Amino acid sequence: MADLLIEVAQEFEDLDRFRAAAQSVASRLTFDQAKDLTQFFHRNPPQPDALADKMQKYGIFGVWMNICQDAIFEVLFQYKAAAIPTLNTIAFGVYDWTQYKAIDILCRLAIDGIQTQETIRNIGDKIGYFRYEAVFPSLASLARIPDNQDVPKIMLGVFNEYADADPIDALMVLHLLVPNYPQEAKPHLAFIKAIAKGQGIENRSPLLDGAVMSIDADGHESFYMHGVEIEGNFEETHRINAAMLFYHLDQDDPEINQLLDHWEQHAANEAHRDAIRALKSGKA
Secondary structure, eight states, X not given: OHHHHHHHHTTTTOHHHHHHHHHXXXXXXXXXXXXXGGGGSSSOOOOOGGGHHHHGGGOSSSHHHHHHHHHHHHHHHTTGGGGHHHXXXXXXXXXXXXXXXXXXXXXXXXXXXXXXXXXXHHHHHHGGGSOHHHHHHHHHHHHTSOSOTHHXXXXXXXXXXXXXXXXXXXXXXXXXHTTTOHHHHGGGHHHHHHHHTTTTOTTOOGGGGTOEEEEOTTOOEEEEETTEEOXXXXXXXXXXXXXXXHHHHOSOOHHHHHHHHHHHHHOSSHHHHHHHHHHHTTOX
């Protein structure tokens, strides 16, 4: 079984080849046999030597395990409805790193019309009990299910829970909601504008957003995300993200347009300036 898992996992950089390999492996296994792949969730087979050079750019810790987990779930996806009881056990059982990955597969099946309402209902019933680490990737998967009014109801329920405790987390919920459900996000334009104007996030510490702080010998604080030092003003980043989200929903607000015009010229991060130009030109 380890060889079959590696057959899929080694194609991780090319989505089409990755999915084709999963389909090929599934064609050779019954579902009961394929379920045995879950034994490798946390004790993956050794990384093939042939992948050493390719893997270097992705870091060291947990990368191969993560790829193997994705490969297992891609194989399980091939069994469609037959896989759902096993996926439900992983998705809605005791918390584990694999929880949100199982939910993503369930949502992909739901998009294909397979037990759509059952999956949405299960997520709605259980997401309030999820650990923080699983909430947002699960919402990202749920948000991709189109044309179902239960989806925004669930997501806005989470939004309401976070709106007072952490406005940036709540803003993330709206970011996820907007692509498929923009009309459901529009009643919250005032909330988005407040963040764009810096209200409620004054002097917000990057630690709240997962940054790591380092203090040098002179007492100077630096913040890092994924090992890279954060450049520019982190508060400004949140404000720009909020203003751009607002613009997606309403392009005619003078305050938002004034803010975007300013940041298009003066944002500390060049990538933000480019993103605003792309948004205003209709290319974003």
